[in-house]
Amino acid sequence: MTVAPTRSTLEPSVFIQKFGMAMAEQIDPDRDQYDLHAKVLGKTHCTLSMALTVNSQTVFLKHFSKTTAESETAYTTERNALKLLGRAGLAPKLTAFSDDDQILIRQYVEGEPLRDVVTAETVVCHSRAVGAWLKKCAQRAPSKPGSGNWFEYLTDYPDLRKSQAISASQQFLETFEINNFVLSQNTALLRDFVMSAQGPMSVKFARTRIKPAGWDLLLAARALVQLFPEQTDAITRALSDGYSSGTKATSDRYLTLIRLFVLGMVFETGRKVAPPPSHLALEAFNRRRKVKCDAVATSPFLAAKFRPQKKHVIEAFERHVLNLARQVKRSANLDKLEPKPAPASNSQPPLELGALCRACQGNCCQMGVGKNAFIDRDAVYHVMKANPDKDVQQVAQTYLDFVPKSYVKDSCFFHAKKGCNLPREMRSDTCNRYTCGSAQRLLKTIGARPPESILCIAGTGSNFRKATRTRDGKIQNVPLGRLKIGQAAFRKSSDRTGGDR
Incomplete structure (x- = not known):
């Protein structure tokens, strides 16, 4: 990958405009066309970190500026370490790099x-x-x-x-x-x-x-x-x-x-570190409330930017569902089919999990891009069994009726303003059963000691983007001003954000 050298980290949009095509060719060299999406994970005066998705492949990208000798040394050190440790299975695999531009592209680690x-x-x-x-x-x-x-x-x-x-x-x-x-x-x-x-x-x-x-x-x-x-x-x-x-x-x-x-x-030195920002936010919230939260959970945050549906994507999805419905129909008796059971669609998730997902705004739904919302034969089978009088065209139309006019950019086309537009009983088993790392930790917390009220915060480190809480069997949005933990605490915690997510 060879592009004119840059002396400092660029704004993400400028960086993608300048390097996007060269990086896409490195990541997916067998394609002639590229669908490229970038998510900024961190930016300092000398580094820019992003999750870069090219077609269906997601990688981690890090750009080091050339403004100081320290940043150049940091680039060389990290590149060499990725090479050496990657061979031993101790680091994410280094996919590509550019010494001229000080860019590293490596395997993305979900977590x-x-x-x-x-x-x-x-x-x-x-x-x-x-x-x-x-x-x-x-x-x-x-x-x-x-x-x-x-x-x-x-x-x-x-x-x-x-x-x-x-x-x-x-x-x-x-x-x-x-x-x-x-x-x-x-x-x-x-x-x-x-x-x-x-x-x-x-x-x-x-x-x-x-x-x-x-x-x-x-x-x-x-x-x-x-x-x-x-x-x-x-x-x-x-x-x-x-x-x-x-x-x-x-x-x-x-x-x-x-x-x-x-x-x-x-x-002996008396060194102390501030508690995690989420814990400080919980303390700040409880100081101002009569009804307090007795636990806090964190999650990523997906900024919801909406765009109109792409006609060719929906038409491809219609063909996909029609094909699945015909496969089911060819099995003369639906009762003879034995798809995977989908009990997850018949039960509502815990209230606390709903609060966490509302704060997150559906970060995991991005995985449905290019995968037809994970709808498979089993999902279509359950819809057909619940609607035995519908033919295959009507079954496909049942799904199309739930496609919103606009969806969250870079996410599943069913991802609407209030979450997934599909009823749970029509979703894929993949979607109904999936729990991200944040959700797994929450479920473990409420399983060990169910809280009367929980505060859910979405964002990275102290960069809170949205918050919710449970109270009296309901989910409430929490104004971010109620989580203000003070500039001193923010400074102590600021160097603890980041990482692949």
Whole structure:
């Protein structure tokens, strides 16, 4: 990919206009025409991050400016790390890159930043998962032999040079030798980990360095303990157990190392980190309300911009439904067909889930683009069985009757102002059963301890875009002004947003 170099990050629309076609050709080289959509995930003075969808393929794109030597170094570091760690299955696959323009295109990871999802209830489970992930990284990442011990290494850091905890444990740390150095993520930011369906995964590599095996474990411990200091013992135990794969002797040794590091870096220095923005918003909301919410849930946010239906898309959908209806009809007796049961269409989701989805505005519905709203033979079968007197043309028309005049841009063509325009009993089983990561965490929360009222916030980090709450069996919209947490809190939390979503 070769385009005239740019010196600084561009506005997203200008960037797409300038680089869009070249990137589309890299992502889907077998096509002559491209349907390209971009979603901005983050922008700073030196980087621009986007989710880029070309036809049906979604990738993660990151552009580094050339305004400073630091940003050029960050680009080179992240590119090299993606190459090396990607081969070991420890990083998203690097699809394409341009050294001239400092653009990286890699596999998109579906999930949310660990910083935005970890709670007091889940931190121990998350810590164990992070420990196991970091052990996998230490075993598979490029490495080289080394020498030394943890006392020498830790006291080389100014913050630990005068640490009483480190000094008091000099003998233990000197006997804990460092024999292996590995390519490490080298970040203390929980937003640099994404909780995917497979568990935690590293997604940012601009700070990658060669460090002692176990260094990332110490940084993760510091970040988690800063958030939940009252659970220090449980967090450090879970991290060491996950990292040591249940080997007690090794686990106990790393547990001691982790706790000494945390004592020196958190409690002796007095460093604190603001709670997640959503927790601060819940506190701010409850201070102003007589009827308080006793839990908070977060989700992505889809900005609803409407556009007229595309005639050729709806005509293609009509042909699709007609074909499915004919397949069902050819089976002389509907009762002989045995499609997948669809109990999800016969029951309403929990009220709390409805509140979360209303705040989100249907981020998951974007997955229906180009997939005929996931309508399959089973969905058409249920409609035909409920309407035995209708012929195939009438069945197709039944679906067409629910196609809105306008739909949410870059989303499913049934995605209307108030959500999906299709009745639940006509939707695909895929849509009725799907729960995103945010929904899964919510269901786990209400399953463990059902709240009387829950606050649902959509957005990224402290960039709240919409909020709802449940009260007296109803869903209410919440004005964002009631979630105001103050500029100081915003500043403390501002560097914890981002990540693939």
